[in-house]
Amino acid sequence: MRMSGLAEATGVPVATLKYYLREGLLHAGRATSRTQAEYDNSHVERVRLVRALTEVGGLSLATVGRVLAVIEEPNLERTEVLGAAQRSLLGVDRVAIPPRDVEEPWAQSRTHAWLAGRGWLVDPRDPVVEDLDRAWSACDAAGIGLDEARMDAYADAAEQIAVIDVDSVPPEPQAAVRQVVLGTVLVDPVLAALRRLAQQHTAVSREVSAQG
Amino acid sequence: MRMSGLAEATGVPVATLKYYLREGLLHAGRATSRTQAEYDNSHVERVRLVRALTEVGGLSLATVGRVLAVIEEPNLERTEVLGAAQRSLLGVDRVAIPPRDVEEPWAQSRTHAWLAGRGWLVDPRDPVVEDLDRAWSACDAAGIGLDEARMDAYADAAEQIAVIDVDSVPPEPQAAVRQVVLGTVLVDPVLAALRRLAQQHTAVSREVSAQG
Known part of the structure; x- marks a missing residue:
């Protein structure tokens, strides 16, 4: 999925996902072009984990x-x-x-x-x-x-x-x-x-x- | 004691004490002049309680x-x-x-x-x-x-x-x-x-x- 799909799957805004990527809390996706990357279920799980740790x-x-x-x-x-x-x-x-x-x-x-x-x-x-x-x-x-x-x-x-x-x-x-x-x-x-x-x-x- | 004494007794800066007063977290001192007030042990205890609740x-x-x-x-x-x-x-x-x-x-x-x-x-x-x-x-x-x-x-x-x-x-x-x-x-x-x-x-x- 694209980053927009990751945002939809997790309920976390794209800007926050980009921040997680910059801070190393989320591993990079598989680059499909110079400006696009593909994210998978491991990214969904990681984002949910980060949210659980911060919010709960x-x-x-x-x-x-x-x-x-x-x-x-x-x-x-x-x-x-x-x-x-x-x-x-x-x-x-x-x-x-x-x-x-x-x-x-x-x-x-x-x-x-x-x-x-x-x-x-x-x-x-x-x-x-x-x-x-x-x-x-x-x-x-x-x-x-x-x-x-x-x-x-x-x-x-x-x-x-x-x-x-x-x-x-x-x-x-x-x-x-x-x-x-x-x-x-x-x-x-x-x-x-x-x-x-x-x-x-x-x-x-x-x-x-x-x-x- | 003056507010500076309350700050010393509690280790909480005067600016923070003034904020607690404004927000109603700390009861007013006994006014001794138009710009001065006297604080007592009840104020020391209240400030310690507020700090315990926020910090611990x-x-x-x-x-x-x-x-x-x-x-x-x-x-x-x-x-x-x-x-x-x-x-x-x-x-x-x-x-x-x-x-x-x-x-x-x-x-x-x-x-x-x-x-x-x-x-x-x-x-x-x-x-x-x-x-x-x-x-x-x-x-x-x-x-x-x-x-x-x-x-x-x-x-x-x-x-x-x-x-x-x-x-x-x-x-x-x-x-x-x-x-x-x-x-x-x-x-x-x-x-x-x-x-x-x-x-x-x-x-x-x-x-x-x-x-x-």
Whole structure:
């Protein structure tokens, strides 16, 4: 199909498609003349993926570019998949972190102390730990009263979710990368919606049983 | 304190504070002269809350305005709290929805069919249901393979989270509104970070036990 056909198939304006091409988010079509190119189903799928990541996943186009680069990296070891996926989303180009010295005192913050108590096998210098620290502080600033006990209760549920996530990763490295990267971004909005619906269900169930 | 003091206490530039005042996100200070006003700790807290909602919660200033309006609404019944909170976040000014006719066929989409099977006490016309439908479709577009069984597994975890959420809502209506509204927005990033750390922990634990 021509670019106009690609625009029609995806609902994305030609000007935006041209922008994706310039930014490397969309691979070039097969040139049929000096000014024309032919696009196929792989282009339709790629455009849909970019839209899903930006509109549902809420990613910036810069982050989408990093995510796509990770998905297309052919030489990623299976053990590197999760780290590469999470880094692509954080926008952090981390250098290899040396193994943690277990003697090192790392309970610098409440978040570090809580993580140490939890016994999770994560690197305390991981940028996601900073994310958690910032998010927890924001809850404090808003007076939400998120204490360690409630954090542990949320962490139990997060472990349950993580097991589902990790179980769904296929054995082939390429497919694994795709699953981890896209699953991390695109399942977050699913979980946010499920949480709100489950809140409604829980609140209504209690009202009903209180009245009944 | 003067506005310059408020800027120093919060780390937010004076120009931004003036913008918050104009938009009604920050209440006026006590006028001490025709061009000067005095600000207090309530202003510091409000500015921190606005920053937490925009920077950590990722809300637009327009949504922050609606969230603050709900928090300050004095005449909200306890049973209306959850709906008002969720609407303020969605930016939907819903009119009262008539009670659902149980005879009405509402399995128009896979999401509706799945919800009906799940038995959650939620209104199928709730905008959050559309959010879930859109997020699920985005997962399909990306080829993530999120089927009904996996959705049910995520929903089990979401129920666990919702029980923690609902248990943390205090009895006084004003405090309840604050908890529900801010807890919904600001705990999402906490849960997203916990999910990523739990993924790492789960993946590393499995590697360790596979090697050991």
